[in-house]
Amino acid sequence: MDALTLQTAASGAPVTAVAGTFALFALFLSLTAHIAARNVLGDVEVKKAFAVGPVPAAIAVVFTTFGWNSFLALLLAVVLDFVLVRYLYGQATRLSAYIVLIHFVVTIILGTIVFGLLVLLSSAPV
Template identity: 80%
Template sequence: MDALTLQTAAGAPVTAVAGTFALFALFLSLTAHIAARNVLGDVELKKAFAVGPVPAAIAVVFTTFGWNSFVALALALGLDFGFVKFLYGRSNRLSAYVVTIHFVVSVLLGLVLFGLSAILMTAPF
């Protein structure tokens, strides 16, 4: 609890942490839907909204407390696999493929959005 207190005392209000979590969960839900749609075909959007917040919550908690990011990544991928398998009802192999595509799409789209953000922030106006 000390790390959370220090982070909020340093100027990051709870609403900023909650907003970061919400945007990251929305981003991961979007990429989960893209991955599931590309692998499985026509799928329901609401299932992706159940998958996205799980890795986002892990990222926020592990970052807040300064825990090992490799453990966070492994846990996030494992829980992502569990949620995809449960929600979409597919085999282990197909669920692992969806999770792999979800990871790749998230990294690629994140890099593109971060790059665009960096370019726009440094652009002269």
């Protein structure tokens, strides 16, 4: 079964399911982008992170929906994340690459924790 079939079966409306998935993932990636930028640069504007988050989320949703290569999606998301961080925060190449690395690590760590908590809560007895 592909992702679109599973989402349709779960919610009944594939457009709503894909839009909801995109919105939640974009919000999550915006949060982790802000954490990464704040960790490296100090006090930064939150609105810049809200411009960074939706791009990798859109790439992930499109590549997953059409079943395209996930490694290519990851590479494209990291490259575009770097371009956006460099442009929005106006930092040097090395510092922008460091922010993107921290963003990647924070996303993996926080995603693992949130997913683990969701699995734990869903398996709890009623």
